[in-house]
Amino acid sequence: MTTPGTRETPRILEDLFLDEGTGIEVETEADADGEETPADIAKPWNPEQIRVNTKQFSLRNVLDMIEEESLELAPDFQRGKVWKPRQKSRLIESVLLQIPLPAFYFAEDSDGSMRVVDGLQRLSTINDFVRGGTDRGFALKDLEYLGLEGKRFEDLPAPWRRRINNAQITVHVIDPTTPPDVMYDIFKRINTGGTPLNAQEIRHCMSKDRSRNLLKEMTFLPEFDAAAPRMSGHVRMNDREMALRFAGFRLMGVEGYARHSSMDAFLQHTTAMLDDPGEVSDERAAALVKEFRKAMSNAYLVFGEHSFRKWPHGSDRHNPINRALFESWSIALLGRDAADLKRRKAAIVKAARKLMTDDYRYLEAITASTGDPARVRYRFAATEEAAEAGR
Structure with a gap:
């Protein structure tokens, strides 16, 4: 699957809040001309729904x-x-x-x-x-x-x-x-205060206690704190978004994601599912927490302090957490035995770092237009293949 690239590696930019680093890599979208634009693109409304x-x-x-x-x-x-x-x-x-x-x-x-x-x-x-x-x-x-x-x-x-x-x-x-999707779009449009809310902060304000409590439980697990240090209780709720992404891909998969128009729509739908016991039962919600715990434990076992961060060959820099890597590697490592991962750790790390060094298509899929369904499919498939290394 790896396709060697000769183009320049994209710069790694950390998201800032009040002029301080948040520990999260900036996630951008790219238009047809290659120009980077904000990830959120509004879609038309039916005026009668407002x-x-x-x-x-x-x-x-x-x-x-x-x-x-x-x-x-x-x-x-x-x-x-x-x-x-x-x-x-x-x-x-x-x-x-x-x-x-x-x-x-x-x-x-x-x-x-x-x-x-x-x-x-x-x-x-x-x-x-x-x-x-x-x-x-x-x-x-x-x-x-x-x-x-x-x-x-x-x-x-x-x-x-x-x-x-x-x-x-x-x-x-x-x-x-007012339909939830329309309400969410209204919120994004009127969200123009001194420090505008990001997408997850908006979802938090709109959601119910059920999803809030579940995401909080997931992000305060010690396994999450080990794999993503200092993320629990994140000032911009990026920890909750990462847990929500895990839940969405675990519940609906990559093809379920492709049925939505964007990452925003996918995560909004995931939030609605978590808030509805008819969609996600109490038993399934409890299982999600256990699965998240195992995914975080396995990620730390394999990657240690470099979990969910870009780590190309030739660099040991401790880069900010990349959300696209988080969602794909947490799902890829979830169903694997810890003893087997420990045995194959070196091979998996080597394969992962090769992807982040030589495969420009993979680098694009974790850097820009990360919500594009084709890029989501590619990074999940490539990550799954890397997780099989050493067998």
């Missing part, structure tokens, strides 16, 4: 909804914590100055409960300040106009507290009859 209603709420009403758990702020979602104290304080100052906040987007479920899909950081900040619980919220600092330095919500004079509680916000509510 149902969004605009409402006015007071902040007191919204905070009550959060307290009553009829409005969800995405459990386990940590992005709001990246705001610096100055950013948080100046948001509160804007409310006190009666500066209108940008509109929020909520998604309504069939039972009437709602989830925040745009404005999560802003609303989390306001909720933390006003109803901070045992930690009493946070103290204001580095304000620009108001002399309220060091004040917490409970320290503010009553008129200031009323001004926050009575502040009106505009909320666009996505109707529960």
